[in-house]
Amino acid sequence: AAGVIQSPRHLIKEKRETATLKCYPIPRHDTVYWYQQGPGQDPQFLISFYEKMQSDKGSIPDRFSAQQFSDYHSELNMSSLELGDSALYFCASSPVVGNNEQFFGPGTRLTVL
Amino acid sequence: SQQGEEDPQALSIQEGENATMNCSYKTSINNLQWYRQNSGRGLVHLILIRSNEREKHSGRLRVTLDTSKKSSSLLITASRAADTASYFCATSKSTFGDGTTLTVKP
Secondary structure (H helix, E strand, C coil), X not given: CCCCEEECCEEEECCCCCEEEEEXXXXXXXXXXXXXXXXXXXXXXXXXXXXXXXXXXXXXXXXXXXXXXXXXXXXXXXXXCCHHHCEXXXXXXXXXXXXXXXXXXXXXXXXXX | CCCCEEECCEEEEECCCCEEEEEECCCCCCEEEEEXXXXXXXXXXXXXXXXXXXXXXXXXXXXXXXXXXXXXXXXXXXXXXXXXXXXXXXXXXXXXXXXXXXXXXX
């Protein structure tokens, strides 16, 4: 069965650079969630989209932005990267019909040097 | 805070024993989900329990939900070394708790 796809799987950037993470949800899932998980930390909800509109906002820094496109894939744009942005970034998707069960992607590991 | 909170934070047991992890939350929910995460790996969905359900089973997993106490428990029976991982609960508000690190010794 198709799963959530995230790219790239690994990314190394330097401070003050920008990064773009991509998420491709499971087909027919129209809700996408982004999470950040620092080393040894629990996942922190960043932002979610439903039908290309922002549906909920968590602890997403102002330096980050995200959007969902017409094909339902989503991109997380991160600017002025800081060392503390080094983390695993997970994307999850869920179908609007049902119980909102979230299906997680494998994550993108971002390292900021 | 809407954050789910798991306890204990760390649990170490012998293979074959049962492991029980608890989760508490503070807001009303539609459902609660349990996830497993091996070190440095992705989150794996284990089980979802809806707010109108009290107990749910899946293989060696048993989850209970008490909405009056805003708490849930995850029981892993006959644990195996491969169950060693961190276990998180997450509410329908997309908030995760700190997780319980389970170590199962062979």
